[in-house]
Amino acid sequence: MKTLACLLLGAAIVGLYHLLPRTHPGRPFRVALLVLGGFILTQGGLSAAIVGLGLVPKGPFHDLLHELTDYEGDWPVVLLIGSSFTEAGIDPDTLAGALANSGRAAAVQRLAVGGAPHLERLYYVKDYLAHAKRKPKLVLFEIAGGYDSAPLYQVHQMRFSDRMVAMMDGSSAWWALRWLAGADRLGLSQRFGLGSEILSQLALHIGHIGFFWNSAPVHGGATYDAGGSPPPTRFSDHDTAELLEQAAAARDLKPDWPPEVPTRWMGAFLAEEIATLQRDGVERFAFYSVPSMQGANAAYARRFCAAMTRFACINGEDPELLIQLQHGADWYDYDHLKGAGRELFTSWLGDRLVEMGVWP
């Protein structure tokens, strides 16, 4: 049907092109202004139409939004915001069960997609808030050294993809450029390259390029093929125990990560994200980290929680939990849990939320 609609639109565009009057150009400046004016007005009209029709970019987040925003149940909503660490490491049903067992039932929603940088998460958090039938009571933010320390890494890796163009609105571009301006250890050519990518993607986003093809109604079903996952890494129980011990002992961050945790940029970004959620009535916030076999990630989570005084911070690098996760079968790879490991961590997280009074 989309082909049919686009074909009709194409026919209308061609027909209108042929019907436009042919006039002799007057002053070039006036002509340029008129062309630009027509372009901008139409873009404005398209933006209004997109909002009016409730269209969102197709992609992994679209499928999630469709599912999450539909919830109209009686239980209060707990929203998890994160990346593949959360996607792989936390089972919403298990977490809901753990909270219900303590007599504080909740509907747990997981807004987490593999490879999602902070900019993309905030973009879809706004979309979520705009469409959610029931707003969350508690929002939990994932802590991850890679995403927090190099927020443009994934943006660069997925440059000019549907996903990155879709999320690169003015706000995302502003935060990206702000990080670029303050980042240490970046050469001029890197700054220029990344800056060009950001501005180009912003132009593609603002121009709604390909939007009719790459969009779907927020409450309509759509499937998105995100491609295959990398094959799992196989660990022996012995190796797993050893790697977890090494991670627990690690104190250093990765050499290319800034020593300041969280960075000034990250602090400002989180403040903005929290303010956005507060404007929609969210009152409770907390942070959590998913266990990792990489020392730098573990060290980052420790430093982050130590620095976080305003909200509760649950560090997954808990010695007792890690002892229970010393089975190779619990891990998909060095950073992602699976199977029994996921269940174990999720239950543990539920208990901590209740214990620490995050979910009263």
Added chain:
Amino acid sequence: MALNFVSFEFAAFLAVVYVLHWSCRYAGTRKWLLTIASYVFYAVWNWRFCFLMLFVTVNAFAAGQMLGRSTCRRRTVLLAASIGIDLAILGFFKYYDFFLSNVAAALADLGVPANLTVMRIILPVGISFYTFHAISYVVDVYRGKVEPVPSFVNIALYISFFPQLIAGPIVRASFIMPQIRQPRSFSPAQQAIGVRVLLRGFIYKAAISDTLAQIADPVFAHVDQYDAHALLTATVAFYGQIYFDFAGYSSMAIGTARLFGYRFPPNFNYPYRAASVTEFWRRWHMSLSFWLRDYLYIPLGGNRGGALFVCRNLMITMLLGGLWHGAAWNYVVWGALHGVGLCANKLWREVRRRFPAPIDMHDGSYVAAVVLTQLWITLAWVFFRCDSAAQATEVLAAILGLRPHPGAAVLPVEGLILAVIGIDHTLGSVRLRLSRSPRWAGALAWSGLGALFALGLAAMPVVQKPFIYFQF
């Protein structure tokens, strides 16, 4: 991959070259700038083949210089040598593997053991076009239509000028050389035409051709998995796709050249209105058909002689024209079908001349002629689109119901596709010229262009396909 006209990279490239070009004060500097930019444009695909294009340019330049100083007898030898070099380059890169694999297959059929190794030669992008440009220059100098160009940059710009480098139009030396010699001046009227024509091409390509590709490509990629109706829909979709793709590309090339002050001849004139194959070739890829007419068909004898002799010339021209499009038998069949169509039209006109109709032809017969012609053109496109002549035969047999062809169905949109073509071909001739009209007409015209550009951007599929003619 060559720079696609519908891409962010090309837009940036065009913007930079445009600003630099009109910032240059001297005409000579501008020509050097455009030539260097054109080589950069080509180098984006593969810088090594810039040397091949340079060699073709040197060959044409040297031949032109020598032709200008030579005597009658030597001139023919020089002409043959220069064209021979161009054709040898084209033949080696485009046809060597095709020739060798066919010889090997023929020898194998005869039971003769032969160890012929196919070299898998890379086909340089645009080689068919820039060698034809070079040949056009040398022949025009030989015929005295163009003075030998004393400045190397002029001929280098003519052969490499980036709007026409990859897929034409094939601009005659006699047409463009006077423009290259004269300094270009910035004119708002020219710029306005350039923008409008460029936008038209963009709409054709981005909003329609690539949408039609979404219908045609999956079906032609797996012909065996679709039912007969789906094959018909895909065939009609390709009928529209190739027109909007190539006419779109040509329009963008013409518009881009106009932005730099150069006027290219039109390449398309609503070809699906044609009531005969002869008329079709006067409206489709006009720069190629006129090139083939002037540099191949007429030297072969053209319309002189009897009907059979003329048909022989037509068939040779169209077979070579088909082969020019690609080194594969399906292109040869495509050319042959057009040759047959041209011959049939020639013979029909001969019959009509000798036995005039007792009554005037009315509109009904004109419509019938258009329908028949377009059916023939569509039939030929099947061979053009399919990977092999065998696959094309399978598609046609299924569509004509000669062979059961069960499989998946697609949305039957052939009526809508024909309506889109109809809208373009009908409204294309409507011209609301409002040069002395009130101010609102101008405002509507220019702001409308901006609005259509915005709509076209939103309607284009996210994944852009390269222009079909980039492969030739």
